[in-house]
Amino acid sequence: MKKVLIVYHSQSGNTARLARVFLKALAKDKTLSLRFLKADAATFDDMVWCDLIVFGAAEYLGTLSGMMKDFFDRTFHSAKSNQQHKPYGVFISAGNNGSRAVAEIDRIVKHYPFYKISEPLIINGNASNNGLLTIENYAVKLIASS
Numbered sequence: 001m002k003k004v005l006i007v008y009h010s011q012s013g014n015t016a017r018l019a020r021v022f023l024k025a026l027a028k029d030k031t032l033s034l035r036f037l038k039a040d041a042a043t044f045d046d047m048v049w050c051d052l053i054v055f056g057a058a059e060y061l062g063t064l065s066g067m068m069k070d071f072f073d074r075t076f077h078s079a080k081s082n083q084q085h086k087p088y089g090v091f092i093s094a095g096n097n098g099s100r101a102v103a104e105i106d107r108i109v110k111h112y113p114f115y116k117i118s119e120p121l122i123i124n125g126n127a128s129n130n131g132l133l134t135i136e137n138y139a140v141k142l143i144a145s146s
């Protein structure tokens with residue numbers, strides 16, 4: 001059974017909505033074991049547990065949300081010394097274009113080291129029905145790529 005960790009942060013609720021749709025899409029696959037955690041609750045032990053990690057983050061003021069950055073700050077040294085070598089995916093809820101938030105995650109996780117298995121998904125603005133369908137499709141694509 002493949003173990004998937006979804007770590008997300010949401011202040012306005014938009015990223016949480018995307019994360020729940022992502023989780024729901026994966027939950028249809030009974031060959032997956034899922035952990036769905038807010039960034040402030042996720043730990044290094046959760047990262048050790050998983051086979052694939054997915055980051056759902058918000059972009060605030062043109063950059064990665066502080067709570068997601070806090071998750072990386074708390075897990076970095078343990079992960080770096082344990083060489084995790086895990087695949088990851090990213091979805092961003094962006095008020096701007098999301099590119100700096102993605103760049104920050106990519107820069108940080110290469111030192112864990114994690115490797116990207118799919119281009120990130122960036123949803124601009126509030127998650128419309130179209131955005132929710134896009135995140136659902138992204139979840140299926142990410143699992144197929146891992």
